[in-house]
Amino acid sequence: MVFEKVLSTINKHNLIESGDKIVIGISGGPDSVCLLHILSRLKDKLDIELYAAHLNHQIRGIEAQKDALYVSDICDKMGITYFLKSIDVPKYCEDNNLSIEEGARKLRYEMFDEIKQKTKSNKIAVGHNLNDQAETILMRIMRGTGLQGLRGIEYARENGVIRPLLDIERKDIEEYCEVHNLNPRIDESNLENIYTRNKIRLELIPYMKDNFNTNLIESIVRMSNNLRSDSDYIESEAKSEFKNICKVTSDTVDIKINDFSKLHNAIKVRILREGIKSILGDTNFIEQKHIEDIIGFESESKINKMLTLPRGVFVYRKQDCITLTTTEIVIEDIDFLYNIPSNGFVKIKEVNTIIETQTMTIDRYKSGKVDKMSRGFDLNKIKGGMVVRSRQQGDKIKLAGGSKKIKDLFIDLKIAREERCKVPIISDEQGILQVGQYKSSENYKIDEKTKEVLKVTFKKL
Numbered sequence: 001m002v003f004e005k006v007l008s009t010i011n012k013h014n015l016i017e018s019g020d021k022i023v024i025g026i027s028g029g030p031d032s033v034c035l036l037h038i039l040s041r042l043k044d045k046l047d048i049e050l051y052a053a054h055l056n057h058q059i060r061g062i063e064a065q066k067d068a069l070y071v072s073d074i075c076d077k078m079g080i081t082y083f084l085k086s087i088d089v090p091k092y093c094e095d096n097n098l099s100i101e102e103g104a105r106k107l108r109y110e111m112f113d114e115i116k117q118k119t120k121s122n123k124i125a126v127g128h129n130l131n132d133q134a135e136t137i138l139m140r141i142m143r144g145t146g147l148q149g150l151r152g153i154e155y156a157r158e159n160g161v162i163r164p165l166l167d168i169e170r171k172d173i174e175e176y177c178e179v180h181n182l183n184p185r186i187d188e189s190n191l192e193n194i195y196t197r198n199k200i201r202l203e204l205i206p207y208m209k210d211n212f213n214t215n216l217i218e219s220i221v222r223m224s225n226n227l228r229s230d231s232d233y234i235e236s237e238a239k240s241e242f243k244n245i246c247k248v249t250s251d252t253v254d255i256k257i258n259d260f261s262k263l264h265n266a267i268k269v270r271i272l273r274e275g276i277k278s279i280l281g282d283t284n285f286i287e288q289k290h291i292e293d294i295i296g297f298e299s300e301s302k303i304n305k306m307l308t309l310p311r312g313v314f315v316y317r318k319q320d321c322i323t324l325t326t327t328e329i330v331i332e333d334i335d336f337l338y339n340i341p342s343n344g345f346v347k348i349k350e351v352n353t354i355i356e357t358q359t360m361t362i363d364r365y366k367s368g369k370v371d372k373m374s375r376g377f378d379l380n381k382i383k384g385g386m387v388v389r390s391r392q393q394g395d396k397i398k399l400a401g402g403s404k405k406i407k408d409l410f411i412d413l414k415i416a417r418e419e420r421c422k423v424p425i426i427s428d429e430q431g432i433l434q435v436g437q438y439k440s441s442e443n444y445k446i447d448e449k450t451k452e453v454l455k456v457t458f459k460k461l
Helices: 002-012 030-046 062-078 089-095 100-118 130-142 170-179 196-211 216-245 257-261 265-280 288-298 362-367 406-412 417-422
Strands: 021-025 049-056 081-086 123-125 246-248 252-256 306-309 313-317 321-325 337-340 344-348 353-361 374-378 386-389 396-399 402-405 425-427 432-435 452-460
Touching (some): 002 170, 030 049, 030 062, 030 170, 049 100, 130 170, 130 216, 216 257, 252 257, 257 288, 265 288, 288 313, 288 321, 353 362, 396 406, 396 432, 402 406, 406 432
Parallel strands (some): 021 123
Antiparallel strands (some): 246 252, 313 321, 374 452
C-alpha cells in the first residue's frame, strides 16, 4: 500500500521523470530508509539513477558512527552509490550564532547540493512524511504564519528538492520498514522533547488527538491542501506584480514604494517573500512578523531607517523605495571645500556639480528669466569670501520660521542619509547662504534696498 501510494504521489505531482539523477538524503531513520528502498525498487521502472548522501552531525557520539555504518551497509546491499560526510555541527552553530536545527539543516542541504553538482544530478529527494507536514503547519500557526505558511511543506521546490513520502503517515512508514526487514536506526533525540518540533510531536499532537480529534493529522493536512489552491492563485498575481514594481540584482531588490503601497496586503506579503527568496534562495527562518515589520516601512516616518532580519538581510527605507539586500549599506562621508569667485564657476568633482556665479544690478536680475536652478542673493549682505563645502556638524541656516539645523532640514526634506554629504552648502564668513537647491537663507534675501545681486546657478556635470 505504501509503495503504491508513493508512486501515486510521484505521478500526481510529477516529482520524477525518466532519466532523472536523484540524490537521496539518508539519515538512517525510518523515513529516509523507506524512501531509499522504494526509489531503489522504482529505479528500473522509472529509468533513474540514485545516489545516497549521509551527514554525521557529530551530535550523538558512537550512535552517529553506527548510523553511518548502517547507511553504508544498506546502500551496498541495494547497489546504490553513497557519500558520507562528518561535520561538527554544534561547533559550526556556535561559531555562526545558529540554533542546532537551523545549522544542521543548512549544512545538510549544502552537502546535498555539493553531491548533486558532483554527480550531475538534477533532484534531491528527502523523506518528509504526512506527520512532518502536520507538525510543520502547527509550528507555523504558533509563530503566526499567513496563508503561505499554511500550505505546509511543498511536494517539490524550484531547486529540485522533492518529497515523495509526503502523503504517507509515519506509522505506515515504520510498518513498511518492518515488513521489508530494513531495521532502520532510531535517533533517540527524537524521543526527547527538547526541541520545538519534538514537543509538538510528543506532547501537543497526542494531547489534541486524545481530547479533540482522533484524525487530527489528516484534518490538518486536508486543511492545508484546501488552502493550497487559493494560495496558488494569489501567488501568481503577486509574481506578476513583483516583476512590475521591483528592480532585482544578485544581492538587492528595490521595491517602488508608490506602487507597493497601492497593493492589497496579501500581494504585499508575497512580493516581500519573493524579494527575500531572490537574494537568499529561500525564505527559511523569515517569519510573518518579519514581513509585517517590512510592510511598516511604507510609512514616511521610516524614511532613512534600517531593519535587520535573520540570515543577514538588511531592509532600508529610502525616499522612493524599500530596499532588501544582503549587503549592509555603509555611509561614507564625502568632504569637499572650494572657494567661490564673484564672477565665474567652480567644479565640485566629488558630487558632479558646477556652481556658476554672476554679479549684476537688481534691474538686470529682475528682467532676466526665472530659472529653477538659480538663486539670487543681496551682494551687499555677503561678508568676506564665499566657499562651497560639504556639511559640517552643527551647521544651521536662517529660515522664515527661525534658525534650523541642517541635519533637521535634511530629515524634513526626506533626503536619504547616504545622499546628505553630497549636498553642496554655500557660506560666507557669517553663515550659510544656500543649502543645495533646497533652501536659501533669510539673512541674504533680496529686498527693496537691494542694489546688486549675486546670482548662483547649479549645474550637473
